Structures are given as structure tokens and as C-alpha cells.
Amino acid sequence: MGLYFYGLRTTSAAYSSIFLNLIPIATFVTAIVLRAENLALGQWAGKMKLLGALLCVGGTMLVSLLKGPLLHLWPTNLLGYSQAPAANATGAHHNMVVGTLWLCGSCMSYALYFIVQERLVKVFPSTYWMTSLTSLVGSIQALVVGVFLVRDRAEWKLHWNLELLTVVYSGVLNTGLAFLLLSWVIRRSGPIYPTMFNSVCLVMTTVLDSVLLGTQIYLGSVLGTVITVVGMYAFLWGKGTELKRAAMAMASPSQEA
Secondary structure, three states: OHHHHHHHHHOOHHHHHHHHHOHHHHHHHHHHHOOOOOOOOOOHHHHHHHHHHHHHHHHHHHHHHOOOOEEOOOOOOOOOOOOOOOOOOOOOOOOHHHHHHHHHHHHHHHHHHHHHHHHHHHHOOOHHHHHHHHHHHHHHHHHHHHHHHOOOHHHHOOOOOHHHHHHHHHHHHHHHHHHHHHHHHHHHHOOOHHHHHHHHHHHHHHHHHHHHHOOOEEHHHHHHHHHHHHHHHHHHHHHHHHHHHHHHHHHHHHHHO
């Protein structure tokens, strides 16, 4: 999450949400490397998973490399947000290369989290206790890193403004409640199922980023987003088909017995 926030600061909300959509692909690739997932290219399901992965990567590159005509779809920047960098901001906003590296690291970290979480929910009984321990360890890690990176005491002070609201929202909803719900869904449906809703997050973030913060939307961004979403659901269709076949194969010997 820390890597994601660094990437968000140096790029934009819409661009950062693209990498949230790549988490299932990163999870799938990492699982293949760790031999926790098989890729059967001799079947349609395996081919669709591979095609979906390629489309997701291609769509993300299209968003970052191709702009095209500027689209005026709705009134933008309703909050009056200014993207001009502050005087004390170093490298803030629209350093796409560095921001992309941060976001890639965040994507891989989330992928490893889902793989570990799938193994953990099978042996650890309490979802609430597991979420509490995860949040505690993450807080300690962030505190240690923050002490070394942030030496100015003024940056540690919270004020009654958007900063405090962001901290409360991120801690209560984006961390605590989100991790709890993810653990609950993974326990019942596996690690891939909850990530399929990241495509909805991509669309909503792109629209709200433009309407509220005034981020410009280009034709390349729209095409890249559509390709990414199509690739994601192609991948999930292939994965779902494999899971159904595995379930039917396990049920057949039981019925015969």
C-alpha cells in the first residue's frame, strides 16, 4: 500500500488504478512461477487466460504511451483541484517512469499477498484476528520506514483537514474492512474471485478522477481501459472454466463410489 501511494503521488489516480486491474494477472503469473497454478495451453481455458494476460498488459501500455484526441465528455474539476506542484514537492506529480516502478512493486506485493492469504486461510481459523495481525505488522513496518525517510517533524502532524480524513478512510475502510472482506471471500471462493472487481474500480476511478479532480481523458486512455477490462474478463472466464472442470472431476469419483 505504501508503494501504491508513492506511485499515486507521482502519476494520477486514473493511471494508478490501471495497476489495480493487473493484480489478478500478477497473481496468476507469480502462482505459475511458484507452481501454485498450472497453464494448460492445450485447452481453450488456458488459451483465454494467456490471451487475457496479454490484453491487460497491452491495454496498460496503451494508456501510458498513447494519448490521441482529448475527450470532453463532461464538466471536469468540480472540486477546483490544482495539479500544479508545490514549491517543496520534489518530483511530485507526473513523473511517470518512477511512478510506474512504484506501482509495479505494489502490484507484485498484492499478488504475493493473495497467494499467501490463500494458504493462510486454510490453517488460520480466525479471520478477524488475522486481519488485526496483518494491520499491526503493516503499521510497524510503515512506522520504521517512515522514521528513516521522513525527518521533518512537521510532516508527522495531522490537521483537521483532508489529510486526517484520508488517514481515517484509508485505515478503517481501505485497510481494515477491505482486508477483512478479502480474507472472507478468499476463504470461500479462492484468491482470483475478489480481484475480478478491480475492473469496476478502474472505470469508476477514471470517471471520478476526471469529474472531481480535472484529470484530462484522452482517446488512448479510453481504448486502453476497454482493452484492459476485456482482457481481464477473458482471463477470469478461462480461470472460472478451469475451476468448474476441476470441481466436476472431483465430484465424478464421489458419485461413482
